[in-house]
Amino acid sequence: MRCPFCQHDNDRVLDTRASEDGFSVRRRRCCNNCRRRFTTYERVEEIGIRVIKKDLVREPLNREKIRAGIETACWKRPPSRERIDSVVEGIVAEIHGQFEDEVTSKQVGEIVMKHLAPLDEVAFVRFASVYHEFDNLNDFVKVLSLRQRPSDVGP
Template sequence: MKCPYCNHPDTRVIDSRPAEDGSSIRRRRSCDVCGKRFTTYEKVETIPLIIIKKDNNREQYNRRKIENGVLQACYKRPVSAEEIQQAIDRIETKIFNLEEKEIPSSTVGELVMEELKDLDEVAYVRFASVYREFKDVNTFMDELKKILG
């Protein structure tokens, strides 16, 4: 790793540990030439994931969209921020474990609903009502019966 201060091409690692997010490694480095220290983060490079939308348009996977949907569904519900982040992490892990380059948005939506069902039933119904585009009360009741039955 090149030193950001003196551009010497070789530095040494003083300390390595998992970063706070748990998905990367934090390395403390030192330059033998100028003596300065700096920190680097090492993260696994994932394959670029493309989401196929309902209208067959394609866009790059964006974790933020899942976060926004889950946060809206859990709005004013007794679900902690930590539980929400853990749920989003599990959803993302399931998505990447599919090991596909392109995934339909319907698959992502179903994974989100599966996770919300275990997290909070009201959040699940909120998300389902938007995701499944409930047209009337009967469609809404059918979804509630699935939860209750």
């Protein structure tokens, strides 16, 4: 990040905090050249969290991929484009709130399901059946209990 005072591109991060909207982070930085401090605000997708896939290949967290999965699950279901957008934002914000650099694809799937459950029951079941790997019966029961959790969202 270029220093606003001396223009050197050499600084260290002193502190990172999520902003109140959850969609950006505020970082206090210290320039290693002039030693002055400055603050930057970065959109969460610029920070570059990586997803570890099942085959251990890592790829950048992709908001559009999450959205595509949810849109597929919501095919011909009531949730509007706006509802889906806000669910995607919530999912991305939660991932960035819980994980620093890396997250497994399984953890991403669990967060997606948590947000999908109150959105639309059919979409949730579709998503779960495609993305969740049921290693054993306990996992399956866990998912079912997630689905049956009372919704805090109106009808």
